[in-house]
Amino acid sequence: MMSxxxxxxxxxIYAILLVSLAxxxxxxxxxxxxxxxxxRNAYAAIDALEPGSLVVLSFDYAPTSADEINPQAMAVxxxxxxxxxxxxxxxxxxxxxxxxxxxxxxRALEAEGVTDGLVYGEDYANFGYIAGAENAMAALATDPxxxxxxxxxGNRTADLPIMQGVATGSDIDLLVHFGSGTPGVPExxxxxxxxxxVPMVAGLAAVSVAGSIPYYQAGQVIGYFNxxxxxxxxxxxxxxxxxxxxxMDSFSxxxxxxxxxxxxxxxxxxxxxxxxxxx
Amino acid sequence: MNRQDFLVxxxxxxxxxxxxxxxxxxxxxxxxxxxxxxxxxIIAALALGLAAVNLSRIHIRRxxxxxxxxxxxxxxxxxxxxxxxxxxIDTSGGEVYNFGFENILTPxxxxxxALLAFWIASAAYRAFTARSVDSAILLxxxxxxxxxxxxxxxxxxxxxxxxxxxxxxxxxxAAQRGIMIGAGIGAIALGIRILMGIERGHLGGGDx
Numbered sequence: 001m002m003s004x005x006x007x008x009x010x011x012x013i014y015a016i017l018l019v020s021l022a023x024x025x026x027x028x029x030x031x032x033x034x035x036x037x038x039x040r041n042a043y044a045a046i047d048a049l050e051p052g053s054l055v056v057l058s059f060d061y062a063p064t065s066a067d068e069i070n071p072q073a074m075a076v077x078x079x080x081x082x083x084x085x086x087x088x089x090x091x092x093x094x095x096x097x098x099x100x101x102x103x104x105x106x107r108a109l110e111a112e113g114v115t116d117g118l119v120y121g122e123d124y125a126n127f128g129y130i131a132g133a134e135n136a137m138a139a140l141a142t143d144p145x146x147x148x149x150x151x152x153x154g155n156r157t158a159d160l161p162i163m164q165g166v167a168t169g170s171d172i173d174l175l176v177h178f179g180s181g182t183p184g185v186p187e188x189x190x191x192x193x194x195x196x197x198v199p200m201v202a203g204l205a206a207v208s209v210a211g212s213i214p215y216y217q218a219g220q221v222i223g224y225f226n227x228x229x230x231x232x233x234x235x236x237x238x239x240x241x242x243x244x245x246x247x248m249d250s251f252s253x254x255x256x257x258x259x260x261x262x263x264x265x266x267x268x269x270x271x272x273x274x275x276x277x278x279x
Numbered sequence: 280m281n282r283q284d285f286l287v288x289x290x291x292x293x294x295x296x297x298x299x300x301x302x303x304x305x306x307x308x309x310x311x312x313x314x315x316x317x318x319x320x321i322i323a324a325l326a327l328g329l330a331a332v333n334l335s336r337i338h339i340r341r342x343x344x345x346x347x348x349x350x351x352x353x354x355x356x357x358x359x360x361x362x363x364x365x366x367x368i369d370t371s372g373g374e375v376y377n378f379g380f381e382n383i384l385t386p387x388x389x390x391x392x393a394l395l396a397f398w399i400a401s402a403a404y405r406a407f408t409a410r411s412v413d414s415a416i417l418l419x420x421x422x423x424x425x426x427x428x429x430x431x432x433x434x435x436x437x438x439x440x441x442x443x444x445x446x447x448x449x450x451x452x453a454a455q456r457g458i459m460i461g462a463g464i465g466a467i468a469l470g471i472r473i474l475m476g477i478e479r480g481h482l483g484g485g486d487x
Contacts (some may be wrong), residue, residue, distance in 0.1 A: 010401045017400045033430035034440060063380075063388030100380055103372060128371075132323035139316040146317065152372050186459075195301065206428070213447055214456045229428055252431035254396060259422055261404040266418070269408040 002272040006265065013261060020257040024249030031252055038216060039233035042201040042223025045174060046079060051086025053173035054166060058188070059091060059098030060179035065205045066101060071231035071244040072203035073178045074105050079238050081114050081124075088162045092127035092148060094136055094183050099128045099152060120153070121160045128152040134187040141169035141192040169196035180205035185212045189220045203230065287476035294474045335359065358383075420446050 049055060057076065061069045080089050091102035103126060109115050118124055127148040130136045139147035144166055145158040157163055165171065169192045177188055177200060185202050193200045199222050204212055206227030215221045225234060228251060231244025269275065280288075293315055299305075300312025338352035346352075362379055369375045409415035426432030427443020472478035 006405065008404075013401045013404055014397045017397055021396075031430035031434050033433055036440065036444070063385040064392040066385055067389045067392070097380070097384075100371065100377065104377070104381065130320055130324070131327050132320040135316055135319035135323065139313070139320055142313045142316060146313065147320065210447065210451050211455055213452050214459060217448065217452055226428070248430050252429040252434075255425045255429040256431050258396075258400045258403055259425060261400055262407050262418065262422065265404040265406075266408050269410075 002268045003274060006268045006272065017254065017257050020253040021250045024253050028246070028249045031249060033229075033232065033236075033248060035233040035236055036226070038224045038226065039230055039237065040223070042203075042225060043079075043234060043237045045199060045201050045222050046076060046084070046176065049080075049084050049087045049174060051084075052088070054088045054090065054162075054171060055080065055174045055176060056172050057089060057091045057102065058175065058177040058179070059093040059102045060095040060177060060181075060184055061101070061205070062095060062097050062180070065180035068205050068227045068231075069178050069180060069203055070101055070105065071228060071242055071247075072225045072234060073101065074108070075231055075234040075238060075240075075242055075244065076176055076203070077105050077109060078114055078240065078242075079234075081109055081118060085117075085123075088122075089124040090127060090144075090162065091124070092140075093129045094133055095179075096129050096131075098178075099126055102126055103152070121155065122162055125157070125160055125162050126152045127157060133183040134191060137183055137187050137191040141196055143168060144172070169198055172196075172198045174198070175200045176203065177201070178203035180208055184208065185215055185221060189215055193220055201225075283479060283482055284476075286482050287479065290481075291474045291476065294470070331359065331363070420450075 046055075057073070059073065077089075080087055091099060091106075093099040093102070106115065106124075106126070115124075128151060130139075130148060132139065136147060145163050148157050151157055151160065172192075175188065175192060175198050177185065179185065179202065185200075185204070185208070188200060192198050200220065202212060202215075202221050202224040204224055204226065206229070209224065209226045212221065212224060216224055225231060228244055228247050231242070232248050233244075235242045235245045296308060296311050297315060299308045303309075335356055338356045341352040342349050342356070362376070365373070365376045365379065371377075407418060407421075409418050423439065424443050424446055426435065427439045427441075427446075432439035432443070469478060473481065
């Protein structure tokens with residue numbers, strides 16, 4: 001009996017998980033959640049930006065992590081464009097697909113009217129992608145307009161009003177890195193944060209958080225967003241529910257189902273009379 | 280001086296300039312260091328092009344020889360060329376280019392990652408059992424971290440996020456720091472070996 005339960009068809013497991021993920025979409029229980037200190041610190045750093053500050057949003061992720069990280073990026077961009085008018089926003093990426101996400105997000109915010117009145121080249125700019133990973137990050141730190149000589153529109157970055165007075169990485173007031181791998185947090189810390197004293201906030205895929213916590217504890221990352229939960233926390237702090245918040249109930253029930261499976265798997269394992277024979 | 284010796288000396292000079300540029304404010308060294316970094320970016324961009332050529336070569340060969348699953352190679356090469364041509368004509372900011380990105384690459388990438396949840400559920404059910412003390416500790420920690428991360432954990436027990444934070448901030452961080460410091464020392468040792476010409480693997484010729 002026990003071994004029968006243990007060897008249940010995997011398609012049944014898939015179906016149960018699918019139902020548990022889908023059910024809250026149709027009947028969301030709206031479970032409350034507390035906002036952690038890492039997200040609070042990240043939000044505070046962005047909220048404290050003064051008009052004229054230069055913030056770099058670095059999009060370093062691929063489509064595989066987009067559903068997790070993009071809601072974070074969207075929430076930060078909404079905050080900057082809606083409430084932090086006068087802050088200069090530069091988006092760029094060291095992952096090929098990164099700047100495309102920046103553009104998609106911008107278009108979505110544009111459709112909502114959030115970006116009305118902003119001028120390209122003065123208030124924001126998309127510098128696109130350059131190859132070279134950590135070496136390219138080092139080039140950005142040494143001279144941003146030399147590393148990214150042209151933006152995605154083909155303009156010379158040195159001629160853009162947004163880059164006036166920017167000579168080295170130390171002229172960046174805040175770096176917000178959205179990433180899910182290498183190059184990512186450690187590379188930015190080695191090349192930009194520590195040598196040039198640039199404060200950094202990280203928007204991470206949940207799988208990358210464990211490896212980045214030492215940088216947060218050391219103060220090299222002043223705050224971070226933990227996957228989809230991080231996006232939901234930011235949305236809660238900002239007061240606008242978005243894709244992060246709406247996914248939280250599915251997130252909860254999905255986790256609970258997997259834990260239930262682990263429990264059932266363990267119970268059946270220990271109650272299985274054939275267990276000792278197999279040993 | 281043979282080819283390898285020349286490359287070792289070149290590597291050492293370039294490496295020392297980059298290191299010196301981090302520590303000294305001498306104008307010549309700083310400028311040269313910055314210039315070398317730009318060269319690195321250009322070489323990396325060329326390497327991307329080379330990778331595309333190499334990928335095409337391998338898969339076109341697979342197609343012509345009708346190797347196993349050659350149909351997948353047709354899809355890969357076809358999409359590679361179509362998207363590249365669209366990119367050249369429409370640019371990567373263009374509507375047509377982004378249509379492929381938003382409607383093919385992004386959903387299929389997200390789908391691959393989302394499927395992991397189902398595989399993990401199935402694998403956890405069958406294999407994630409407390410067979411020893413070590414695996415029991417891992418099992419309990421993983422369960423607490425999962426519950427602490429999801430709102431439902433807080434609904435079950437108010438202190439769940441605090442326990443999760445402790446696991447992440449103390450035992451996890453201690454292990455992560457150990458790994459990082461070890462890897463850092465290893466990277467320094469490897470760097471010194473490369474600069475001194477002891478490590479020649481990157482030159483493609485082994486130790487000879």
